[in-house]
Amino acid sequence: MESRIARAAARAQRNRSDIQLVAVTKKFPAAVIREAFELGLRDFGENYVQEFEEKHAELSDCIGARYHFIGHLQSNKAKKAAEIFDVIHTVDSAKLARRLNAELDAAAEPAGAHSSKDVLIEVKLSDEPAKAGAAPGDIAALVEAIRGCPHLRLLGLMTMPPWSDDAETSRPYFARLRELAAQNGLGQSSLSMGMSHDLEVAIEEGATIVRVGTALFGPRRKAA
Ligand SMILES: *Cc1c(COP(=O)(O)O)cnc(C)c1O
Numbered sequence: 001m002e003s004r005i006a007r008a009a010a011r012a013q014r015n016r017s018d019i020q021l022v023a024v025t026k027k028f029p030a031a032v033i034r035e036a037f038e039l040g041l042r043d044f045g046e047n048y049v050q051e052f053e054e055k056h057a058e059l060s061d062c063i064g065a066r067y068h069f070i071g072h073l074q075s076n077k078a079k080k081a082a083e084i085f086d087v088i089h090t091v092d093s094a095k096l097a098r099r100l101n102a103e104l105d106a107a108a109e110p111a112g113a114h115s116s117k118d119v120l121i122e123v124k125l126s127d128e129p130a131k132a133g134a135a136p137g138d139i140a141a142l143v144e145a146i147r148g149c150p151h152l153r154l155l156g157l158m159t160m161p162p163w164s165d166d167a168e169t170s171r172p173y174f175a176r177l178r179e180l181a182a183q184n185g186l187g188q189s190s191l192s193m194g195m196s197h198d199l200e201v202a203i204e205e206g207a208t209i210v211r212v213g214t215a216l217f218g219p220r221r222k223a224a
Contacts, residue, residue, distance in 0.1 A: 001216055008203040019203060022068050024195075024213030027220040030055035036216070037062045045089075045211050047071030049081050056084045070158075070192075070211055072132045079103040082117060089158040089192050089211075090122040092134045094145035101149035108151070116151050120158040120192055123180060125173045128162055136176075139184050156190030156208070157181050167198035174198075174205035 124133025161173035194202025196215035
């Protein structure tokens with residue numbers, strides 16, 4: 001994995017240090033996260049709040065690990081997600097942003113203390129009905145809403161193109177996310193895009209965070 005990222009960065013004339021690898025561990029047990037942590041990985045991505053809640057309890061000794069929520073976040077899970085994740089990649093409505101902010105405010109000790117959570121806006125660039133994300137035209141308002149939330153710190157944008165075997169199919173989606181970031185005053189911000197099969201293309205198009213599961217850990221078991 002390291003050599004794939006390094007080669008792609010070199011080809012795109014970018015610094016390897018500007019690209020963060022998030023190891024996606026959904027559907028793998030806590031022991032897999034621990035093993036990866038011991039090998040030096042620090043950033044882990046998970047899709048399900050409840051699944052990770054159980055694993056998180058087993059990982060309290062992995063000091064310095066950072067957990068990224070990359071699944072669809074329902075408002076009623078916002079409180080728990082804010083507790084156990086360090087970065088939330090999938091804020092897609094002002095309502096969810098305000099809910100997260102309110103939960104963080106309620107949890108702040110002493111009351112009103114300033115703690116902030118890193119978030120990204122998930123953008124939906126395809127018309128697949130099953131996919132979540134803010135429409136491109138709603139990004140500006142959502143940026144405003146997040147900036148109005150003192151407990152949220154906006155890192156940038158995230159997207160997930162339609163699945164295809166051919167990584168080149170993802171390129172226009174990645175390029176579009178980069179353009180949308182620039183148009184919304186987020187030109188220097190994070191771009192969370194690229195997975196096992198298309199991370200090279202994502203890096204060529206400016207990804208600063210790649211989210212990689214299968215290429216690190218092998219195929220996931222299908223849900224029972
Ligand atoms: C599962 C998942 C990934 C990782 O996908 P792989 O193809 O296994 O690398 C990345 N991002 C999101 C949002 C995911 O749900």
